[in-house]
Amino acid sequence: MPARDFRAAEHLPNLRPDRQPASPEELPRQRNGVTPQMHGRYPDYNVLDEAEHWDEATRRLVFERVENTPPIRFFTDTEARTLGIFCDLVMAQDREPKVAVLNMVDAKLFDGQLDGFRYADMPDDRETWRRLAVGLDAAARQHGAGDFASAPTEVQMRVVDALAKGELRGEVWDQMPPAKTWKVVSRAILSAFYSHPWAWNEIGFGGPAYPRGYARLGVGQRESWEGAAAFERDAAKDTEQRGVQGT
Numbered sequence: 695m696p697a698r699d700f701r702a703a704e705h706l707p708n709l710r711p712d713r714q715p716a717s718p719e720e721l722p723r724q725r726n727g728v729t730p731q732m733h734g735r736y737p738d739y740n741v742l743d744e745a746e747h748w749d750e751a752t753r754r755l756v757f758e759r760v761e762n763t764p765p766i767r768f769f770t771d772t773e774a775r776t777l778g779i780f781c782d783l784v785m786a787q788d789r790e791p792k793v794a795v796l797n798m799v800d801a802k803l804f805d806g807q808l809d810g811f812r813y814a815d816m817p818d819d820r821e822t823w824r825r826l827a828v829g830l831d832a833a834a835r836q837h838g839a840g841d842f843a844s845a846p847t848e849v850q851m852r853v854v855d856a857l858a859k860g861e862l863r864g865e866v867w868d869q870m871p872p873a874k875t876w877k878v879v880s881r882a883i884l885s886a887f888y889s890h891p892w893a894w895n896e897i898g899f900g901g902p903a904y905p906r907g908y909a910r911l912g913v914g915q916r917e918s919w920e921g922a923a924a925f926e927r928d929a930a931k932d933t934e935q936r937g938v939q940g941t
Contacts, residue, residue, distance in 0.1 A: 739921030
């Protein structure tokens with residue numbers, strides 16, 4: 695499939711008929727290193743190539759994230775099946791290689807590494823995640839499915855969309871605000887995903903800068919060792935501009 699011309703706006707979810715993310719295959723195939731699903735805007739960039747410039751502690755931490763996926767210890771098998779699918783849907787990971795988001799979330803919950811704050815009308819984050827699994831199943835049953843994990847993808851997406859919009863009702867969702875639940879769990883999902891080097895490759899992030907440091911601090915400037923995008927147009931600015939035009 696040829697790469698899409700991203701100067702057009704039809705690739706943006708809110709401007710496409712099904713409101714779904716475009717296929718990652720419309721981006722260049724990753725040629726150096728790994729990105730989620732092996733496509734991205736920086737096909738020749740691999741942040742791990744810069745490892746020799748990091749101090750030993752940093753290098754060990756970064757490679758640990760790549761080489762040692764933590765096992766599921768906090769969630770039950772049933773919860774993990776439901777929540778694993780949920781995390782992949784949220785991050786639009788529908789094929790390998792994937793960042794093991796749920797495993798990373800599970801590790802923090804198991805170790806009690808919480809944010810240190812929570813909404814007054816919300817339970818502890820660990821309980822929030824457990825109730826989320828039950829609530830996703832309950833919402834899927836309202837659409838005629840046996841549970842969330844076995845529901846058709848269309849149903850799963852409708853449930854996730856309703857959660858994000860705070861529109862779920864019944865059972866768990868009569869006791870736990872869906873909109874705030876979404877904020878709690880999506881924050882954890884994004885934090886886990888973008889802490890992984892594969893995600894850094896996808897967005898062209900230069901990675902740790904210690905002890906070398908960053909020198910080019912001007913707008914639009916790029917260090918010589920940072921990733922070069924396959925498109926001249928800035929992805930973030932283009933997305934913002936096209937989104938405004940489409941409203």
